[in-house]
Amino acid sequence: MSKSLLVSVxxxxxxxxxxxxxxxEAPVVDKTPSAPAVTETAKxxxxxxxxxxxxxxxxxxxxxxxKDPNNILSKRSVYFDFDKDEVKPEYRPLVEAHAKYxxxxxxxxxxxxxxxxxxGTREYNLSLGQRRAVAVKKMLSLLGVQDKxxxxxxxxxxxxxxxxxxxxxxxxxxxxxxxxxxx
Numbered sequence: 001m002s003k004s005l006l007v008s009v010x011x012x013x014x015x016x017x018x019x020x021x022x023x024x025e026a027p028v029v030d031k032t033p034s035a036p037a038v039t040e041t042a043k044x045x046x047x048x049x050x051x052x053x054x055x056x057x058x059x060x061x062x063x064x065x066x067k068d069p070n071n072i073l074s075k076r077s078v079y080f081d082f083d084k085d086e087v088k089p090e091y092r093p094l095v096e097a098h099a100k101y102x103x104x105x106x107x108x109x110x111x112x113x114x115x116x117x118x119x120g121t122r123e124y125n126l127s128l129g130q131r132r133a134v135a136v137k138k139m140l141s142l143l144g145v146q147d148k149x150x151x152x153x154x155x156x157x158x159x160x161x162x163x164x165x166x167x168x169x170x171x172x173x174x175x176x177x178x179x180x181x182x183x
Contacts, residue, residue: 129154
């Protein structure tokens, strides 16, 4: 009789360990100088939410903050100087906003895609793109994002605008992009 009681208690303890916990709502704030300040409360989508099956978030207004053009989270590119992989201070608020979103949504996963212009060898540009993606990943990690939520990939010069002749064109190719899974 005591064995069956022990098994029942263990089974109940295992089931209790599988229960889910409530997630606190986190405000998402647009701090870009060009856009008006928008504050919305994002709440994680639940697994049984029939409107959202991707694990992305919804706001109280049923607008995905990642796709809302008035939200900083809709901006996805961090641009770099020539032959550099340091995140410029002007892109810190963008990275911080994506970090806050990822911390508030632990099921979300992002791919950081590093890119370079077409100057240099293919191998060098792949390496530079990877260093740029890793620089953004390090910043996200320092801001509390779990490593399992971030993957880096380098496209090097593969997505570069062909035929660039001036620095303004080359500059548009030197970036790392946020690409969310299932989006």
